[in-house]
Amino acid sequence: MxxxxxxxxxxxxxxxxxxxHDQGPTRLAGISDRQGIxxxxxxxxxxxxRRQELVTSVRGPGGGYHLGRQPDTISVAEVIxxxxxxxxxTRCGGAGDCQEGEICLTHHLWMDLSDQVRAFxxxxxxxDLVERQDIRRVSMQQAMRSKPIESMxxxxxxxxx
Amino acid sequence: MxxxxxxxxxxxxxxxxxxxHDQGPTRLAGISDRQGIxxxxxxxxxxxxRRQELVTSVRGPGGGYHLGRQPDTISVAEVIxxxxxxxxxTRCGGAGDCQEGEICLTHHLWMDLSDQVRAFxxxxxxxDLVERQDIRRVSMQQAMRSKPIESMxxxxxxxxx
DNA sequence: ATATAGTTGACTAAAATACTAGGTTATGTG
DNA sequence: CACATAACCTAGTATTTTAGTCAACTATAT
Numbered sequence: 001m002x003x004x005x006x007x008x009x010x011x012x013x014x015x016x017x018x019x020x021h022d023q024g025p026t027r028l029a030g031i032s033d034r035q036g037i038x039x040x041x042x043x044x045x046x047x048x049x050r051r052q053e054l055v056t057s058v059r060g061p062g063g064g065y066h067l068g069r070q071p072d073t074i075s076v077a078e079v080i081x082x083x084x085x086x087x088x089x090t091r092c093g094g095a096g097d098c099q100e101g102e103i104c105l106t107h108h109l110w111m112d113l114s115d116q117v118r119a120f121x122x123x124x125x126x127x128d129l130v131e132r133q134d135i136r137r138v139s140m141q142q143a144m145r146s147k148p149i150e151s152m153x154x155x156x157x158x159x160x161x
Numbered sequence: 162m163x164x165x166x167x168x169x170x171x172x173x174x175x176x177x178x179x180x181x182h183d184q185g186p187t188r189l190a191g192i193s194d195r196q197g198i199x200x201x202x203x204x205x206x207x208x209x210x211r212r213q214e215l216v217t218s219v220r221g222p223g224g225g226y227h228l229g230r231q232p233d234t235i236s237v238a239e240v241i242x243x244x245x246x247x248x249x250x251t252r253c254g255g256a257g258d259c260q261e262g263e264i265c266l267t268h269h270l271w272m273d274l275s276d277q278v279r280a281f282x283x284x285x286x287x288x289d290l291v292e293r294q295d296i297r298r299v300s301m302q303q304a305m306r307s308k309p310i311e312s313m314x315x316x317x318x319x320x321x322x
Numbered sequence: 323a324t325a326t327a328g329t330t331g332a333c334t335a336a337a338a339t340a341c342t343a344g345g346t347t348a349t350g351t352g
Numbered sequence: 353c354a355c356a357t358a359a360c361c362t363a364g365t366a367t368t369t370t371a372g373t374c375a376a377c378t379a380t381a382t
Contacts, residue, residue, distance in 0.1 A: 003164040060349030221380030222326040
């Protein structure tokens with residue numbers, strides 16, 4: 001289980017989807033606006049999420065994406081795994097014979113830790129995250145910001161601290 | 162808390178050090194041989210580990226590295242954090258104003274998950290790993306084939322978000 | 323004196339990341 | 353039907369990270 005910013009993008013996008021779960025299809029353009037992720041990058045991520053059947057799509061006007069299952073049945077671990085397609089670059093590659101036919105320390109150790117982390121992230125669902133107050137609050141702020149037509153798509157945050 | 166192969170290299174090297182903790186300084190060349198990590202790459206990793214005072218060095222013939230503290234006081238999280246020097250590329254960068262002065266979903270969510278993972282990895286020390294998997298024997302019997310060691314995975318504390 | 327072993331810096335190939343550009347295809351609406 | 357919409361797809365690209373090499377240097381035990 002690798003943990004990188006790519007996985008975070010995917011989880012964030014899926015959470016956005018979960019937050020609008022009862023509002024018909026969600027457009028990637030909307031997620032892009034709300035979460036500040038480039039549209040084309042989202043398209044790539046969602047191609048992978050779709051392949052794993054974590055989302056379903058509706059084409060054409062009024063279209064967008066739905067969660068493939070109920071929010072409380074989709075774990076964070078699944079989402080991360082979906083975009084981090086297996087890049088197992090271990091010497092042993094699971095065979096356990098990376099060093100002169102012997103089991104290597106590395107593989108077992110890391111696989112164990114990795115599995116523990118995975119198990120933890122598997123216990124957290126999108127449904128769990130949606131229930132969180134802080135997330136609901138931020139989501140509401142995002143909704144208010146994107147409602148008016150006056151809000152331009154231009155989003156170069158010239159504002160620093 | 163990022164989880165990549167780089168972190169695994171560092172943890173593996175530190176575990177090797179822990180295994181030879183009572184045998185005087187451990188040479189990087191030895192770790193390189195045993196764990197199959199390039200010497201020069203190890204040098205880079207140990208430069209970072211040294212900066213974080215996770216190891217101490219002895220120069221000259223017979224020299225090498227020692228753990229900076231006792232194995233049971235060095236957590237896996239610390240080791241990983243040491244080599245994954247903060248490359249926080251979040252839009253908000255911790256300030257929480259990534260999107261038009263507002264807190265972003267991403268930051269809170271990911272920081273929380275990341276903190277949970279960190280807390281978990283912080284609860285595992287090098288001392289634990291040496292004991293739990295009984296790898297000391299494996300490392301001492303390099304010429305022998307050894308059976309796969311079943312991991313005694315510690316149960317994840319029921320976590321709540 | 324010499325070999326050892328850490329220390330440092332510059333450099334590099336390969337991969338992953340994050341994104342851009344420019345299409346095509348399906349489909350709802352006027 | 354025309355058209356706008358939005359998913360879908362492919363290719364390319366800049367940047368960063370990974371993993372490593374190479375070369376020089378400093379400290380120290382023998």
